[in-house]
Amino acid sequence: MTLPLRTATRYVTPLREGGSMPAVVEADDDGLYVLKFRGAGQGPKALVAELIAGSLAKALHLPMPDLALMELDADLARTEGDPEIQDLIKASAGLNLAMDYLPGAVNFDPVAEQPDADLASRIVWFDAFISNVDRTARNTNLLMWHRRLYLIDHGASLYFHHGWDGDVSGAGKPFPLIRDHVLLRWASRLEDIDAAMAAHLPDAVMAGIVAEIPDAWLQGPDSFGDPPAQRAAYTDYLIRRLAQRDAFVQGAIHARA
Template sequence: MNTAETQLRTVNITRYVTPLREGGSLPAIAEADDDFLYVIKFRGAGQGVKALIAELIGGELARALGLRMPEMVFANLDEAFGRTEPDEEIQDLLQASVGLNLGVHYLSGAITFDPVLNVVNPRLASQIVWLDCLLTNVDRTARNTNMLMWHKELWLIDHGASLYFHHSWDNWKEQSLRPFVQVKDHVLLPFATEIEEVDKEYRQKITPQLIQAIVDLIPEAWLEDPSLAESPAERRAVYAQFLESRVSHSENFVNEAQHARKSLI
């Protein structure tokens, strides 16, 4: 995967279709000027741009590793877009989200992954568990799998709860070395019998160059935060260094995942 392959398209939102009232972020299905439908993650919602950054990094890393992830786009929202919206909560959200948001291609007809009904082979399960350990993704549980079945294939969605170090920015170097203890709740952990083999492969694939190419996608506006001392460039560098450190010390989370899986048997 080279830098050219990590460029995201930019579309303009033309029609708000329906809200997806799941959790507190209030994403929505919307149509864009390319005539496609997208699930829009709004910068003015819940965790704000941090959730969009986590979604962007997690989704593009998944794609780089060959996992199925719907196309993501930057979704521009015009200032006048929400003025006629009758729902005050949605209108406030749209007004707070003027500018670039994140759109994820809507998989029409997809159904939520059910671990009871859907079988995942050990290789794929191990790949997803490894990635979620890298990203510190706490939101791939039996209660909320954040995976879809579409045309009999497994697709990943919603990485917004990843990289939770950036909600505080405290001791990020130390956090990059920590095992991912929440892996014990991962919905695919019981099937992830090939984590060590996946670790060897993915440590080779996720190079500093790949990480930098993905981190460079983050819009400058998403990195601006007057409450923090770091500049946008410095914050971008932290994301890259955090991921590089986790890859270099992946044995920390691999060992934790193996221990947690054995405790389930």
Template structure:
């Protein structure tokens, strides 16, 4: 098993192309200095750096587990960027997001996945439901699947609503040990008939070192904002501890998902 630290590239944002007016976070399509277009997530948006941390951890865990994720990059926003932007709301967002942000490769021509129209196999559905139960992702519902079909393949996007415990850090160690009740609303739950088999396979892939390597990617700057911890290192240790604890009781959230599925079929 390769437990090396994932590599995240750095890019400089050079052009704001268009906003993606979804929810209140106002992500945008932007061009970077490497010539590619990205979906840019701003640290100055409503949920701040916590959404970026959840996006980074959730996305890199998905990639480690063999699920398709657009490349995640650290996107640097210059202080002068956006001064000519005529929309005051967007200009305020850009001003509040100077420095290090997060972006994902823009999948041009992709369309929203619908399991009824596109179909999905039990293995893939079980893998995605397992991941979302693990990271407590509340945002993969029929209303908003946060999955795309690109080049005839299924891609996951948008994990910013995951790890919702970190918005307060109240009883976070106890939260790690609980089933994920909101899995009942997951768009793929009824198709996820292989959760026990997926659990066994994923526990072979994930371990404390893999988790620590992914958590180590979080920039200090994101951990210094509104933090209940004394240092970025302590903050990272808490994320690692939470995820390691949760992995150790995966049978709890797998049973919770299986029980919720039984009510649907």
């Protein structure tokens, strides 16, 4: 899989409900995208998590807006009157991450909507795999668009990599916070879908996803090695976690019980 490369041509509007203040931008293909800024408070590690998790979701055939790498020119800040937005654009000059904008989409309402057991189980399995702490009733990070559920915002997943030294010994740990997952009540087919989910993620697929991470996102004061070393560690972690998935699958089953 190779992510397309776009260039932001116009800042349209901020999405202030997001903690990292993403924005809707127009790109050189005339499309609208939700742009995640490298210079936002969570830093480039959030973009690494977004890229890995979003690409894994695609590989698992989960409903997810298409991703793209997005080049951002600091000169775009000149047309913005908000100093906070100006600073964010300037701090994010270079390569960022974007996803297709879904016009008219609304937040998933767990009271009004009831996803089927198969989809709910697949999403819960996926979020346990990527250690996603941010799919709760308070903040579902799910959208309804054309009567279909879509996954968004995975910057809080893979939380272990903040301050990471490359140690992958914890890859087989369960994910106890799955107990707070907004879809857990409907996820009654976790055992049934487990083997099929894992089959979509051979080693080569995960290595290919990690290979997409730009060097610029892997350089900073908290980096434990050069970009190739970090990519090798991410790939090793994902492969080991999948091989030892019984811990997080059974953890999710027990949490639901």
